[in-house]
Amino acid sequence: xxxLVLAEHDNQSIRSATLHAITAACALADSVDxxxxxxxxxxxxxxxxxxxxxxxxxxxxxxxxxHPTAENVAATALAIIARxxxxxxxxxxxxxxxNVLPRIAARLDVAQISDVIAIEGSDTFTRxxxxxxxxxxxxxxxxxxxxxxxxxxxxxxxxxGGSASIEIIAAAPEVTTAxxxxxxxxxxxxxxxxxxxVVVSGGRGMANGENFRLxxxxxxxxxxxxxxxxxxxxxxxxxxxxQVGQTGKIxxxxxxxxxxxxxxxxxxxxxxxxxxxxxxxKDAEAPIFQIADYGLVGDLFEIIPxxxxxLSS
Amino acid sequence: MVAVKRVIDFNVKVRVxxxxxxxxxxxxxxxxxxxxxxxxxxxxxxxxxxxxxxxxAVSCGVASSQETLRTALALGxxxxxxxxxxxxxxxxxxxxLLAAIARNEAPRFVILGKQAIDDDANQTxxxxxxxxxxxxxxxxxxxxxxxxxxxxxxEVDGGMETVEVRLPAVVTTxxxxxxxxxxxxxxxxxxxxxxxxxxxxxxxxxDVAPRLATLKVTEPAKRKGGGRVADVKELVAKLxxxxxxxx
Numbered sequence: 001x002x003x004l005v006l007a008e009h010d011n012q013s014i015r016s017a018t019l020h021a022i023t024a025a026c027a028l029a030d031s032v033d034x035x036x037x038x039x040x041x042x043x044x045x046x047x048x049x050x051x052x053x054x055x056x057x058x059x060x061x062x063x064x065x066x067h068p069t070a071e072n073v074a075a076t077a078l079a080i081i082a083r084x085x086x087x088x089x090x091x092x093x094x095x096x097x098x099n100v101l102p103r104i105a106a107r108l109d110v111a112q113i114s115d116v117i118a119i120e121g122s123d124t125f126t127r128x129x130x131x132x133x134x135x136x137x138x139x140x141x142x143x144x145x146x147x148x149x150x151x152x153x154x155x156x157x158x159x160x161g162g163s164a165s166i167e168i169i170a171a172a173p174e175v176t177t178a179x180x181x182x183x184x185x186x187x188x189x190x191x192x193x194x195x196x197x198v199v200v201s202g203g204r205g206m207a208n209g210e211n212f213r214l215x216x217x218x219x220x221x222x223x224x225x226x227x228x229x230x231x232x233x234x235x236x237x238x239x240x241x242x243q244v245g246q247t248g249k250i251x252x253x254x255x256x257x258x259x260x261x262x263x264x265x266x267x268x269x270x271x272x273x274x275x276x277x278x279x280x281x282k283d284a285e286a287p288i289f290q291i292a293d294y295g296l297v298g299d300l301f302e303i304i305p306x307x308x309x310x311l312s313s
Numbered sequence: 314m315v316a317v318k319r320v321i322d323f324n325v326k327v328r329v330x331x332x333x334x335x336x337x338x339x340x341x342x343x344x345x346x347x348x349x350x351x352x353x354x355x356x357x358x359x360x361x362x363x364x365x366x367x368x369x370a371v372s373c374g375v376a377s378s379q380e381t382l383r384t385a386l387a388l389g390x391x392x393x394x395x396x397x398x399x400x401x402x403x404x405x406x407x408x409x410l411l412a413a414i415a416r417n418e419a420p421r422f423v424i425l426g427k428q429a430i431d432d433d434a435n436q437t438x439x440x441x442x443x444x445x446x447x448x449x450x451x452x453x454x455x456x457x458x459x460x461x462x463x464x465x466x467x468e469v470d471g472g473m474e475t476v477e478v479r480l481p482a483v484v485t486t487x488x489x490x491x492x493x494x495x496x497x498x499x500x501x502x503x504x505x506x507x508x509x510x511x512x513x514x515x516x517x518x519x520d521v522a523p524r525l526a527t528l529k530v531t532e533p534a535k536r537k538g539g540g541r542v543a544d545v546k547e548l549v550a551k552l553x554x555x556x557x558x559x560x
Contacts, residue, residue, distance in 0.1 A: 102439035178448035182475035
């Protein structure tokens with residue numbers, strides 16, 4: 001039986017998280033359909049059709065789906081699932097996937113398996129619990145498995161080489177009890193935090209938001225994304241979408257540089273799968289050093305400019 | 314209506330049982346899920362502003378969840394309902410129990426944490442909204458309740474999104490919605506006298522049988538850290554030649 005993947009996009013381009021979800025879907029089912037719910041999604045549908053492993057792109061178009069609510073995405077997905085005989089419904093564990101998929105699972109009267117990091121079989125999955133301090137392997141007894149996957153645990157599917165068919169499907173009637181009335185998206189020229197090869201993150205030690213400029217200069221040299229600990233976000237130094245951790249974003253870059261971050265469990269949960277971790281902190285006893293490959297004890301306000309300069313030489 | 318869950322305290326270092334059946338919970342400090350504390354706080358603030366008339370705290374689980382409900386009552390809930398069972402409860406079952414209670418209580422809205430810090434599932438609120446066919450506003454960082462609708466600012470991956478939902482609705486809390494107050498001693502004493510009703514899944518007509526069987530719980534591989542460098546020059550040299558993550 002095929003798997004259905006919920007695509008995440010902005011009506012213009014596909015979000016990279018979906019490429020990881022497609023890889024997981026290909027491991028679970030021999031055929032993969034991708035649902036694109038939106039408005040004027042020609043380019044998105046074409047991009048998805050080019051991903052190897054995708055059999056069909058199912059495109060539901062309506063003006064009210066330009067900024068769709070969970071209620072409307074779920075309604076259209078459920079209509080497709082009702083006639084599709086899917087074995088799995090899959091999305092990335094992003095803020096969109098987390099919002100929509102449990103709604104679908106509940107309507108199907110099935111469990112959802114959240115934030116899967118390994119597929120052990122078509123009904124058996126491993127997922128982190130307790131902020132990644134334990135891994136649970138669970139087997140689902142439901143007919144349809146509704147799954148969100150952790151993007152860092154699955155490779156991105158290639159973006160070319162495939163030739164899926166594109167089918168227009170009917171959008172479900174509009175659910176009017178919820179409406180998106182505003183968006184304030186953080187604008188950035190930098191790589192996206194969850195897919196960047198290098199991440200530079202700041203914590204409470206940055207002391208204020210202004211000082212994040214030091215990290216920007218370093219990130220420019222490394223073509224890095226900028227992240228933050230919960231403490232830095234709570235203190236208002238940077239916006240919420242910078243937060244790396246159990247309840248923020250999960251990252252696993254080649255290089256993670258933690259600056260002025262002590263290393264609370266909930267922060268480590270978001271970055272400890274990074275390939276190489278560098279910690280810079282004035283407190284030699286900070287827990288972050290226990291998981292860092294390269295720890296440098298000292299004043300970040302001296303070290304970061306020196307590091308930026310050294311990288312230029 | 315506010316849903317609260319009893320979980321291992323966030324300060325406890327969780328240990329996996331040697332037989333791989335779960336994590337150690339005996340003699341471990343239990344507390345209210347921190348996201349649910351934020352939910353209680355928000356409900357109390359709405360009541361203080363005259364936007365809610367009564368706060369009903371609900372928890373599902375073992376008898377000792379009463380302690381969690383007493384905490385909710387001490388923080389400002391007016392009465393509490395415990396759906397008591399020793400059965401393992403998964404998010405879908407909890408959502409069904411909460412939906413059954415919401416149908417009886419007919420609240421204007423239900424508010425609960427976006428996730429519990431034990432199973433990290435992030436499902437119950439969305440499932441509850443789906444089962445009731447109510448709109449949902451998840452990951453809330455600001456809630457404004459109007460006459461027949463609520464405007465909610467949500468934390469999303471790219472920044473913020475604002476949704477307008479018709480009431481009744483389900484709201485799930487994110488970290489920055491508010492800073493919960495501490496329960497004062499007089500309020501803890503008063504909470505002991507507030508009504509706490511106990512129900513069962515059977516009485517609510519809900520089948521709570523788990524859909525997921527836990528085959529094993531393991532400890533993740535320990536990361537070998539603790540390496541130190543003396544200065545910036547050594548750091549950059551090692552990142553280039555040893556770790557090979559810099560050109």
